[in-house]
Amino acid sequence: MLLRAAIAGDERAYAEFLGRTAAIVRGFARRKIQGGVDPEDIVQETLLAIHMKRHTWKTDAPVLPWVYAIARFKLIDAFRKRGRHVEIEIGEIAETVAQPEAETVSDREIGRVLDGLAAGQRSVVAAISIEGRSIGETAAKFDMTETAVRVALHRGLRSIAKKFGRS
Numbered sequence: 001m002l003l004r005a006a007i008a009g010d011e012r013a014y015a016e017f018l019g020r021t022a023a024i025v026r027g028f029a030r031r032k033i034q035g036g037v038d039p040e041d042i043v044q045e046t047l048l049a050i051h052m053k054r055h056t057w058k059t060d061a062p063v064l065p066w067v068y069a070i071a072r073f074k075l076i077d078a079f080r081k082r083g084r085h086v087e088i089e090i091g092e093i094a095e096t097v098a099q100p101e102a103e104t105v106s107d108r109e110i111g112r113v114l115d116g117l118a119a120g121q122r123s124v125v126a127a128i129s130i131e132g133r134s135i136g137e138t139a140a141k142f143d144m145t146e147t148a149v150r151v152a153l154h155r156g157l158r159s160i161a162k163k164f165g166r167s
Contacts, residue, residue, distance in 0.1 A: 001063065002014075002016055002017035002020070003017050003054070003057060003063050004059055006054075007054060007055075007057075007059070011162075014161065018047055018050075018051075018161075021046075021047065021050065021067055022043050022047060024064075024067065025042065025043045025046045025047070025067065025071045026039060026040070026043050028042075028068065028071050029042040029043060029071065029075065032075055033075070036079075037075075037078045037079060037134075038134060038135050038136060038146075040135055040146075040150060041078060041128075041134045041135050042071065042074050042075050042078055044128060044135070044150070044153055044154075044157075045074040045077070045078070045128070045129075046067070046070050046071045046074045047157065048128075048129050048157060049070050049073075049074060050067065050070055051157060051160065051161055053070070077132075078134075081132060110130070113160050113163065114126055116159070116160075116163060117156050117159055117160070118156075118159075120142075120152050121152050121153075121155055121156035121159065122156065123142060123152075124138055124142070124144075124149055124152040124153050124156060125152075125153060125156040125157065125160075127141060127142070128149075128153055135149050135150060135153075
């Protein structure tokens with residue numbers, strides 16, 4: 001299993017896991033979204049959440065339900081930020097409902113990780129991951145193209161993953 005190997009420190013496995021996961025989440029987001037939200041925003045938010053919460057995955061549990069649960073919650077969050085309602089059948093998420101877990105990353109730790117990034121990457125990662133801005137909003141804020149924002153976000157997240165020995 002790729003995630004299990006990644007958690008054990010295999011950087012190639014982690015990169016492959018993230019690549020495959022991005023493709024799965026991209027397909028999921030495109031099927032669920034009918035305008036108003038950029039599917040790539042859901043992909044990036046989901047990958048960031050997976051990176052930050054990978055320690056919560058139970059290694060004896062299947063990984064796809066966990067990934068889909070995170071993607072569903074990120075999709076709901078995106079619609080909520082835009083004032084739209086999303087209905088999801090309880091059967092779709094029943095197996096993913098879990099006990100709430102205490103937050104394990106402090107603001108100081110987040111600041112340290114962000115401080116290690118190049119200025120452009122730091123601004124983009126903070127805008128999207130901390131401030132909750134979309135790719136489009138971030139592009140407008142920093143006078144960048146959406147593609148440039150996605151590249152900066154991807155590189156920033158990859159850099160963060162390397163610092164944790166995970167990519």
